[in-house]
Amino acid sequence: MRTTAPALLLALALALTACGEEEKEPSSSAKEGPDPCSFLTIEDASTIVGITYGATVGPEGAAELNACTYQQQPVTMPFRLVVSGGQEATLDGLVKVGNAAAGSEAEQEKLEVPGADEATLMTWLQPNFAATAVYAVADGKGYSVMLNGDRATAVHLMARVLGEPVVAAAGAPLDKPCQAPDAPAASKILGAQVTAKASADYPAATICEYTAGEAPLSASLVSSRGAGSDLDQYWAENVIVLNKKAEPRDIDVPGADAARLVHETGAAPTATAVAMKGDQVFQATVSFADIDLEKAVTELLRYAVGSGGMGAQ
Numbered sequence: 001m002r003t004t005a006p007a008l009l010l011a012l013a014l015a016l017t018a019c020g021e022e023e024k025e026p027s028s029s030a031k032e033g034p035d036p037c038s039f040l041t042i043e044d045a046s047t048i049v050g051i052t053y054g055a056t057v058g059p060e061g062a063a064e065l066n067a068c069t070y071q072q073q074p075v076t077m078p079f080r081l082v083v084s085g086g087q088e089a090t091l092d093g094l095v096k097v098g099n100a101a102a103g104s105e106a107e108q109e110k111l112e113v114p115g116a117d118e119a120t121l122m123t124w125l126q127p128n129f130a131a132t133a134v135y136a137v138a139d140g141k142g143y144s145v146m147l148n149g150d151r152a153t154a155v156h157l158m159a160r161v162l163g164e165p166v167v168a169a170a171g172a173p174l175d176k177p178c179q180a181p182d183a184p185a186a187s188k189i190l191g192a193q194v195t196a197k198a199s200a201d202y203p204a205a206t207i208c209e210y211t212a213g214e215a216p217l218s219a220s221l222v223s224s225r226g227a228g229s230d231l232d233q234y235w236a237e238n239v240i241v242l243n244k245k246a247e248p249r250d251i252d253v254p255g256a257d258a259a260r261l262v263h264e265t266g267a268a269p270t271a272t273a274v275a276m277k278g279d280q281v282f283q284a285t286v287s288f289a290d291i292d293l294e295k296a297v298t299e300l301l302r303y304a305v306g307s308g309g310m311g312a313q
Contacts, residue, residue, distance in 0.1 A: 050169025050204030089142025115162030130236030177206035180307035
């Protein structure tokens, strides 16, 4: 999964140092201002998103930036969250400086956010830079929430930052991981006897890892709800393609609204595929095995989508 790029953190933090109506230059000390981790507790963030966040940490390699990063464990899961703000700003100033820091203009959509005087959704989508953020101004102070999840969740997070009540994650919990497919079904797909271990189990996201003892095989299946409904945006924010020569392509997965696959060859051959069905996203990855990797990830997705997350019957 893609982690938050330093450029994204810079865009968020610097945008929130834009000052007042005159759109003054950003402060030379972006660390000035209130502690952004105080705007949103781990418990509230976890309840709103529907996962369990670990300890809050500052942006990697950017300790001088006044932003707070939340990450669930393991870090391969979606829903990374960055919160910043609490300084004087205008919405136009936030947008202008955010675009300048990102090096490109985001798509912009006005939003209604409880507790905000005005707010906008900012979406950057480029080959090397993808991010979605909600910018808001309340009582003359600017705030930002970045979440690689759906817009409604980001709005609920921003509302809580502004002091509104917590809105818990919507939708029924996902079914237990490692049931679609379970170990016997995954063994057939992967061509080796595997065991299945759930490494995460939350209302909005689960992950199952398949291992084959001493055999050189790595396989996983991530299911999430509320991680976004646009394949291009999800792919850009959550899938890292290390081999730039590998070309992602759309594939057909029965029952899915959209699906995409990338196959990276070389010393560590890996195939990754994503399928979307309604508000649920499935992401499968298989590495190292001496099998048809593309077929393996496609079959994992076909099984998961066809089961509707309900597990083997």
